Amino acid sequence: xxxxxxxxxxxxxxxxxxxxxxxxxxxxxxxxxxxxxxxxxxxxxxxxxxxxxxxxxxxxxxxxxxxxxxxxxxxxxxxxxxxxxxxxxxxxxxxxxxxxxxxxxxxxxxxxxxxxxxxxxxxxxxxxxxxxxxxxxxxxxxxxxxxxxxxxxxxxxxxxxxxxxxxxxxxxxxxxxxxxxxxxxxxxxxxxxxxxxxxxxxxxxxxxxxxxxxxxxxxxxxxxxxxxxxxxxxxxxxxxxx
Amino acid sequence: xxxxxxxxxxxxxxxxxxxxxxxxxxxxxxxxxxxxxxxxxxxxxxxxxxxxxxxxxxxxxxxxxxxxxxxxxxxxxxxxxxxxxxxxxxxxxxxxxxxxxxxxxxxxxxxxxxxxxxxxxxxxxxxxxxxxxxxxxxxxxxxxxxxxxxxxxxxxxxxxxxxxxxxxxxxxxxxxxxxxxxxxxxxxxxxxxxxxxxxxxxxxxxxxxxxxxxxxxxxxxxxxxxxxxxxxxxxxxxxxxx
Numbered sequence: 001x002x003x004x005x006x007x008x009x010x011x012x013x014x015x016x017x018x019x020x021x022x023x024x025x026x027x028x029x030x031x032x033x034x035x036x037x038x039x040x041x042x043x044x045x046x047x048x049x050x051x052x053x054x055x056x057x058x059x060x061x062x063x064x065x066x067x068x069x070x071x072x073x074x075x076x077x078x079x080x081x082x083x084x085x086x087x088x089x090x091x092x093x094x095x096x097x098x099x100x101x102x103x104x105x106x107x108x109x110x111x112x113x114x115x116x117x118x119x120x121x122x123x124x125x126x127x128x129x130x131x132x133x134x135x136x137x138x139x140x141x142x143x144x145x146x147x148x149x150x151x152x153x154x155x156x157x158x159x160x161x162x163x164x165x166x167x168x169x170x171x172x173x174x175x176x177x178x179x180x181x182x183x184x185x186x187x188x189x190x191x192x193x194x195x196x197x198x199x200x201x202x203x204x205x206x207x208x209x210x211x212x213x214x215x216x217x218x219x220x221x222x223x224x225x226x227x228x229x230x231x232x233x234x235x236x237x238x239x240x241x242x
Numbered sequence: 243x244x245x246x247x248x249x250x251x252x253x254x255x256x257x258x259x260x261x262x263x264x265x266x267x268x269x270x271x272x273x274x275x276x277x278x279x280x281x282x283x284x285x286x287x288x289x290x291x292x293x294x295x296x297x298x299x300x301x302x303x304x305x306x307x308x309x310x311x312x313x314x315x316x317x318x319x320x321x322x323x324x325x326x327x328x329x330x331x332x333x334x335x336x337x338x339x340x341x342x343x344x345x346x347x348x349x350x351x352x353x354x355x356x357x358x359x360x361x362x363x364x365x366x367x368x369x370x371x372x373x374x375x376x377x378x379x380x381x382x383x384x385x386x387x388x389x390x391x392x393x394x395x396x397x398x399x400x401x402x403x404x405x406x407x408x409x410x411x412x413x414x415x416x417x418x419x420x421x422x423x424x425x426x427x428x429x430x431x432x433x434x435x436x437x438x439x440x441x442x443x444x445x446x447x448x449x450x451x452x453x454x455x456x457x458x459x460x461x462x463x464x465x466x467x468x469x470x471x472x473x474x475x476x477x478x479x480x481x482x483x484x
Contacts, residue, residue: 056400057340060347060393070336074346076318077339094312097319098299104316105302111353119361120374121381132362132374139363151302158298 002028003082004066006046009033011232012184012225014075014110015063017103020176021079023219025086031224076103079173088173099167102155102174106181109148113188114233116140116240126230126237137240141192145185149193149200152178156202163202164209171213178203179210184234189241244270245324246308248288251275253474254426254467256317256352257305259345262418263321265461267328273466318345321415330415341409344397344416348423351390355430356475358382358482368472368479379482383434387427391442394420398444405444406451413455420445421452426476431483 003022007015009031022029035041049055049064049071059073065081072078080100083089089099119136120129156163166174182203185193197204210216219225228234245264249257251273264271277283291297291306291313301315307323314320322342325331331341361378362371398405408416424445427435439446452458461467470476 057343058393058396059343060350060390072339072343074343077343077346080322080342081339093323097314097323100322101299101301101314101316101319104319108302115357115361119357120377123381123385129377132377135362135371135374139365143365148302151300154300 001068002030004030004032006032006049006064006066007062008046009043010226010229012180012228012234013063013232014107016180016226017075017173017177018063018065018078018082019224020180020216020219021082021086021088021173023224024171024173024176024213024216025088026215027082027086076100076107079103079177083173086173088171088176090168090170090172095167095172099172099174102152102166103177105148105151106174106177109144109181110184110233112140112144113184116188117235117237126235130239133237133240137189138242141189141240141242145189145192146196146199148181149196149203152203153200156206164206166206171210175206175210176216179207179216182207183211184228187228188234188236190236191241243310244272246272246274248274248291248306248308249304250288251285252468252471254422254470254476255305255474256349258422258468259317259415259419260305260307260320260324261466262422262458262461263324263328263330263415265466266413266415266418266455266458267330268457269324269328318342318349321345321419325415328415330413330418332410332412332414337409337414341414341416344394344408345419347390347393348416348419351386351423352426352475354382354386355426358430359477359479368477372481375479375482379431380484383431383482383484387431387434388438388441390423391427391438391445394445395442398448406448408448413452417448417452418458421449421458424449425453426470429470430476430478432478433483 005015005018007013032041033043033046037044046062049059050062057071063075063078065072065078072081083096083099089096116137117126117133119132126133155166162169165171166178247257247260249255274283275285275288279286288304291301292304299313305317305320307314307320314323325338325341331338358379359368359375361374368375397408404411407413408420453462
């Protein structure tokens with residue numbers, strides 16, 4: 001049975017980290033909310049998972065992954081579950097924890113990127129918190145983007161690692177998530193991110209390598225890849241870049 | 243060898259979720275940064291873990307747990323590692339993932355609580371972002387506290403669960419983290435949190451039960467429990483409550 005991914009149909013968002021793992025592994029999956037409501041898919045199926053309080057283990061938010069009878073929420077927990085099954089992480093506990101630690105750190109960076117356009121609250125529109133966003137984005141551009149990319153560079157720069165992957169000698173979901181973080185930052189803050197990437201050539205090279213991975217490249221060209229847009233986490237508001 | 247916990251010495255912060263797990267299990271540990279620099283502890287030992295770029299797998303931030311040769315960063319990853327070792331989670335993969343999913347959701351609530359006093363940026367003082375904080379706190383009080391506590395209540399309300407624990411029939415680290423979240427919210431936003439807790443009696447009861455757990459109660463009375471204060475994540479600024 002294919003995996004079912006439940007995520008908002010119009011954005012990459014946090015669901016994209018799961019989509020990339022499934023796509024890179026060539027795993028069969030249904031992106032439920034993008035399907036037809038007439039076929040039991042679409043937004044109603046997603047909302048069922050979020051609103052049905054009789055579910056034994058309800059998720060607070062999406063993405064939610066359904067694998068047979070198993071229902072898992074939280075992006076990092078989903079990747080923790082999928083990693084070994086999709087062969088996107090090594091077999092040892094140490095490698096699995098390290099991949100997870102990187103994923104959680106990338107998730108922190110993603111949260112901060114979201115906070116730049118919604119510093120005051122997710123319940124308000126960007127237009128209602130623009131002065132605050134201008135201030136928040138400055139700190140993110142000047143301090144946080146270089147700090148996060150610099151940390152990933154330090155990880156890749158370990159001499160015994162071959163500088164190719166964040167975990168072990170093969171592609172892991174942490175590499176895919178690095179790609180998505182860099183792609184998102186390049187979309188939202190092209191000037192600041194290009195400036196930071198000049199000091200993190202290994203991060204840029206890994207981003208480029210992931211983009212050329214056969215299955216990932218096919219996915220990125222397909223209609224399954226939702227374009228970045230201003231409803232998602234990474235939004236290009238030119239006034240926030242610089 | 244005792245576990246080593248590396249975390250900022252003056253605050254509960256995210257390290258407190260790890261401290262509570264170690265304390266509740268009666269596990270031997272050293273809270274390194276609170277020790278004496280003369281004995282190789284104190285802040286220098288903590289900074290070593292954060293700044294030594296020759297470390298094979300450096301952490302982006304603390305808390306960091308050291309267990310022999312293993313070094314693990316990110317609060318949720320540390321609890322994922324410690325949970326089975328401290329018998330603070332069941333043996334099945336499903337229980338471990340569910341405890342982890344709850345932990346990650348509580349971590350999201352903690353991030354949002356922090357954001358109320360630092361909406362514009364962690365690099366600025368509260369006093370420099372007070373108008374923004376007033377706006378951010380309102381949404382957090384009115385919408386987010388009830389939503390997070392309501393979700394935890396829904397989880398506890400499952401009839402087959404006995405309403406005592408979030409995962410399985412025994413105390414897990416998810417229960418400890420619920421306690422810490424509620425304790426923190428009660429400190430920072432006493433009015434709003436008490437109002438929300440009236441609608442989530444199972445959450446309040448679990449918080450109270452954890453506080454009475456013999457080892458946890460002894461810890462809370464000890465000097466090892468750093469009092470809440472205005473350098474931590476949960477800060478009591480009366481103007482942000484209401």
